[in-house]
Amino acid sequence: MFDVDVWQEIFSTIKKNKLRTFLTGFSVAWGIFMLMILLGSGNGLQNGVTEQFSSNSVNIMWMWTGDTSIPFEGMKEGRTIKFNNGDYNFLKEKGENLENVSSRFYLPGTIVYTYKNEYGSFETSSCHPALLGMEKVNVVSGRFINDLDMADFRKVIVIGDNIRKALFKEEDPIGKYVKLNNVPFKVIGLTFDKDRHSERTAYIPVSTAQRIFNGADRVHTFAVTTKMVSTAEEAEAITDKVREGLAARHKFDPKDKKAMGSFNMLAQYIRTMKIFQAIKIFVWIIGIGTLIAGIVGVSNIMLILVKERTREIGIRKALGATPASVISLVLLESVLITTVAGYAGLLFGVGIMEGINYGLEQALATGGGEGVFFRNPTVDFTTAITSMIILVVSGALAGYLPARKAANVKPIEALRDE
Amino acid sequence: MIQIENLHKSYVMGHNSLHVLKGLELGIEAGEFVSIMGSSGSGKSTLLNILGILDDYDQGTYYLGGKLIQGLNETKAALTRNEMIGFIFQSFNLISFKNAMENVALPLYYQKISRKKRNQIALEYLDRLGLKEWAHHLPSELSGGQKQRVAIARALISQPRIILADEPTGALDSTTSFEVMDILKEINDQGKTVIIVTHEHDIAAMTKKIIRLKDGVIEEVIKNGDLQLFKDRVRTE
Ligand SMILES: Nc1ncnc2c1ncn2[C@@H]1O[C@H](COP(=O)(O)OP(=O)(O)OP(=O)(O)O)[C@@H](O)[C@H]1O
Numbered sequence: 169m170f171d172v173d174v175w176q177e178i179f180s181t182i183k184k185n186k187l188r189t190f191l192t193g194f195s196v197a198w199g200i201f202m203l204m205i206l207l208g209s210g211n212g213l214q215n216g217v218t219e220q221f222s223s224n225s226v227n228i229m230w231m232w233t234g235d236t237s238i239p240f241e242g243m244k245e246g247r248t249i250k251f252n253n254g255d256y257n258f259l260k261e262k263g264e265n266l267e268n269v270s271s272r273f274y275l276p277g278t279i280v281y282t283y284k285n286e287y288g289s290f291e292t293s294s295c296h297p298a299l300l301g302m303e304k305v306n307v308v309s310g311r312f313i314n315d316l317d318m319a320d321f322r323k324v325i326v327i328g329d330n331i332r333k334a335l336f337k338e339e340d341p342i343g344k345y346v347k348l349n350n351v352p353f354k355v356i357g358l359t360f361d362k363d364r365h366s367e368r369t370a371y372i373p374v375s376t377a378q379r380i381f382n383g384a385d386r387v388h389t390f391a392v393t394t395k396m397v398s399t400a401e402e403a404e405a406i407t408d409k410v411r412e413g414l415a416a417r418h419k420f421d422p423k424d425k426k427a428m429g430s431f432n433m434l435a436q437y438i439r440t441m442k443i444f445q446a447i448k449i450f451v452w453i454i455g456i457g458t459l460i461a462g463i464v465g466v467s468n469i470m471l472i473l474v475k476e477r478t479r480e481i482g483i484r485k486a487l488g489a490t491p492a493s494v495i496s497l498v499l500l501e502s503v504l505i506t507t508v509a510g511y512a513g514l515l516f517g518v519g520i521m522e523g524i525n526y527g528l529e530q531a532l533a534t535g536g537g538e539g540v541f542f543r544n545p546t547v548d549f550t551t552a553i554t555s556m557i558i559l560v561v562s563g564a565l566a567g568y569l570p571a572r573k574a575a576n577v578k579p580i581e582a583l584r585d586e
Numbered sequence: 587m588i589q590i591e592n593l594h595k596s597y598v599m600g601h602n603s604l605h606v607l608k609g610l611e612l613g614i615e616a617g618e619f620v621s622i623m624g625s626s627g628s629g630k631s632t633l634l635n636i637l638g639i640l641d642d643y644d645q646g647t648y649y650l651g652g653k654l655i656q657g658l659n660e661t662k663a664a665l666t667r668n669e670m671i672g673f674i675f676q677s678f679n680l681i682s683f684k685n686a687m688e689n690v691a692l693p694l695y696y697q698k699i700s701r702k703k704r705n706q707i708a709l710e711y712l713d714r715l716g717l718k719e720w721a722h723h724l725p726s727e728l729s730g731g732q733k734q735r736v737a738i739a740r741a742l743i744s745q746p747r748i749i750l751a752d753e754p755t756g757a758l759d760s761t762t763s764f765e766v767m768d769i770l771k772e773i774n775d776q777g778k779t780v781i782i783v784t785h786e787h788d789i790a791a792m793t794k795k796i797i798r799l800k801d802g803v804i805e806e807v808i809k810n811g812d813l814q815l816f817k818d819r820v821r822t823e
Pocket residue numbers: 597598599604606624625626627628629630631632633
């Protein structure tokens with residue numbers, strides 16, 4: 169049934185009816201084109217927003233302190249809450265919900281970096297070695313801070329690529345000493361990441377920072393990674409647990425957002441992904457709807473066609489066409505039209521999205537497009553294949569009714585002279 | 587070749603039933619050249635459709651080449667038609683978007699013969715009917731007589747044992763009619779059974795046997811020897 173002859177038979181029919189075939193195919197092509205555009209845009213939006221999450225582990229959580237705003241156990245509001253190294257140990261030991269912990273001590277005032285005759289001021293992030301994975305710091309040469317650096321209060325520093333450019337020019341910074349307010353720090357690592365602010369950030373051990381800049385055991389913020397969970401509620405529950413623990417240590421109301429601030433990325437991430445899931449379903453519904461309209465169109469036109477071709481089908485039957493051969497004639501024509509037209513729509517839709525993607529990439533590469541919540545708005549291979557399968561199936565569906573009708577044509581009725 | 591006994595056929599339309607063939611008996615030997623005559627509505631086309639397995643009958647028996655034709659499913663009927671029977675119609679029934687050659691080749695398509703081969707055979711048949719130069723023309727570019735010759739070529743190409751023609755000259759002028767009849771006669775001379783339906787006495791007179799239908803049964807069969815008599819009778823009618 170699927171030999172070359174059948175196709176030649178179908179092609180000759182199609183060739184004789186070009187306009188009709190084109191109009192039929194167009195509705196399907198349009199349907200699949202819209203589906204691709206919608207899916208691609210949905211993906212682009214999702215990728216863009218996911219990109220915003222990607223500079224950190226999705227399960228990162230930050231905590232900071234302030235003044236209490238709710239009276240607690242007889243104490244008035246307005247007390248200043250301060251984290252310390254004890255809190256670090258507490259989080260490290262007590263948190264079965266937590267994976268990694270890094271504390272940060274804010275260096276006082278403006279820190280001036282000096283190397284030979286060059287100087288400048290940059291952001292200094294004091295941290296634990298664990299921060300490397302949590303904030304996805306990309307060390308391109310040398311190494312990141314390690315436990316020994318922490319234990320020995322070593323004066324070591326990991327610098328971002330912009331700092332290297334500003335201070336070291338073409339020199340290899342590794343092993344050189346850069347002065348932070350006249351205290352020499354040995355450069356042990358270099359970070360680089362093209363669309364990341366960390367370019368202008370330097371990392372030093374938090375223990376060293378506390379000692380050199382008179383911080384005692386003061387900690388300003390914590391960055392932790394939480395256990396991976398699958399619902400926003402579970403993520404919020406972890407936040408609450410951690411807050412309760414710290415609130416008990418510092419005697420403030422766990423609900424006091426002013427006393428202690430926190431941001432749980434995972435909860436946010438899960439919620440955002442949920443929205444995109446909904447968008448995706450929505451897009452598929454609209455896309456499939458458009459496609460169904462196209463298919464109903466094809467089915468309709470094929471029905472008219474069968475009616476127009478009643479006599480021809482009668483002749484074919486008189487000459488020995490079996491019902492199966494008549495069905496395959498109509499069905500394959502329908503499948504062929506939908507598949508080819510759908511494929512054209514698919515290519516066109518994917519092509520446009522790839523074009524937009526290309527433009528975006530160009531804009532990003534040249535520094536424009538900053539803050540654009542739209543990345544890689546393309547449709548993946550699986551989706552394209554799925555759409556193709558949907559097309560072929562729908563082509564068959566569209567052809568089924570007309571084919572049945574054609575198979576039921578009675579030669580005597582068809583051949584009767586009016 | 588054809589053996590029909592007690593054939594009944596009614597058309598049912600809503601509550602009405604029209605009894606067209608009423609216990610018809612008919613035998614046609616291989617190689618005969620038969621015309622079926624009768625007034626309009628006497629059931630000639632009905633009979634021919636049953637002979638061609640385009641329609642089924644209600645009662646009786648129909649043997650074609652020794653095989654009982656009864657309650658065949660569509661696929662079996664199609665295969666039997668393709669193998670045994672060639673059709674020629676009054677209005678030619680060529681497929682308008684296929685050229686003469688493709689039209690002629692169509693029955694071989696249903697025999698799964700390759701395109702190249704069937705087109706070559708089709709050209710041979712067209713050549714035999716003097717239409718070689720017209721092979722690549724569409725039916726709309728052909729005259730009535732040419733169209734009917736294409737249709738005859740198409741009926742012959744599957745080398746059927748029987749040719750059934752319902753008023754093959756009905757749409758042609760008398761000169762072309764006689765040309766077509768000459769071709770049919772030639773086909774018959776080559777050993778094929780040819781059965782035509784016609785209104786025209788002079789056309790019928792060119793066959794070797796005339797069957798006259800009336801009221802759903804055969805009223806009269808005029809055989810070879812009596813044909814001259816029939817011709818004379820026609821002249822006086
Ligand atoms: N499909 C059908 N449904 C209902 N009635 C039909 C059908 N085909 C034919 N008839 C009726 O059956 C009768 C015989 O029809 P048939 O076509 O066999 O006549 P005919 O002898 O071929 O006539 P004509 O010389 O006009 O072609 C007619 O009265 C016709 O109206």
